[in-house]
Amino acid sequence: MVLQAEEGLITTSAGRVLAVTAVPVERDAVARALPAAAEEVRLPGATLCRTAADWDLLAAGVGPALAAASTAGALTAAALAGRPYGLVVSAGIGGGFPHGAPVGSLVVADAITVADLGAETADGFLPVTELGFGTVTHRSPESLVRVASEATGARIGTILTVSTVTGTAARAAALRARHPGALAEGMEGFGVAEAAAAHGVPVLEIRAVSNPVxxxxxxxxxxGDALAAxxxxxxxxxxxxxxxxAHEH
Known part of the structure; x- marks a missing residue:
């Protein structure tokens, strides 16, 4: 498959950019914005769409584990080829908390937080950091978040990564109570951020809201509206x- 857009060329001061989505329909929505044709590059367990605009697009799969594995594979392949990425962007559609991110809006993360990595106790949920190990949040460079928000009109807030999509009012309320700054949830951002952090590459997450949390x-x-956004x-x-x-981060 070859993805096409209007003629032109976009490069960034960050160098090569890896944009990671969960599924091909999200990847194709990103590709439509890039003014370059793309070719397929086979990677272990995934296929990369490489553009002439210094952007590579990866449909990494659903969930934080597969997203982390696929992103790490792409980052490693690029490094071994002597063409490392300067930025990773986790992108896609997701749920928005109605108080701050209505359907059709964009959210850019100042914090990429995994919401359900930890332990349930009689006293409530304990994040893995309170158990004495791991991490639960990755932060994007403030300057990068600001540039992304100003350019796109995206709201700035925490984007939660969940392994189970929220489907009840009770869980939505519990997440909001634990994460007052949360505006949206998705299933891949934290996995993508973990892989980027392991390679020392800055990360950005941006979501278009398709439904209320x-x-x-x-x-x-x-x-459809979210993909267009x-x-x-x-x-x-x-x-x-x-x-x-990129050197500001």
Missing amino acids: GPRDRAAWRI LTEGFGKLAPALESWN
Whole structure:
């Protein structure tokens, strides 16, 4: 498959960028914003779409574990080839907490936090850090978050990574109580961020909101609108990254 967009070229001061989505339809939404044809590059367990605009696009799979494994594979392959990435962007659609991220809006993460890595106790949930190991949050460079938000109009807040999508009002309320700054949830951001951190590469997460976080109501989902918002957002994000200095992070 060859993904096509209008002619032109976008490069960034960050160098080569790896954009990671969960599924191909999200990857294709990002590709529509990039002014370059793409070729397929086979990697172990995944296929990379390589553009002429210093952007590589990876549909890494659903969930934090597969996202981390696929992203790590792409980062390692690039490093071994002597063409390492300067930035990793986790992108896709996701749920938005209605108080701050309505359907159709964009959210950029100032904190990429895994919400359900830890232990349930009689006194409530304990994150893995309170058990004495691991990490639960990765933070993007403030300058990068600011550039992304100003370019796309995205709201800034925590994006939660969950292994189980929220489907009840009770769980949505519990997540909001534990993470007051949360605006959205997805299933891959933390895994992508873990892989990027292991390679010392800065990471950014951006989500287009397709549905409210809470009771599952398929009639309220606006997946097409969210994918269109993702394309529009990347059309503004890619040129804006030209002004971002990767060495600030």
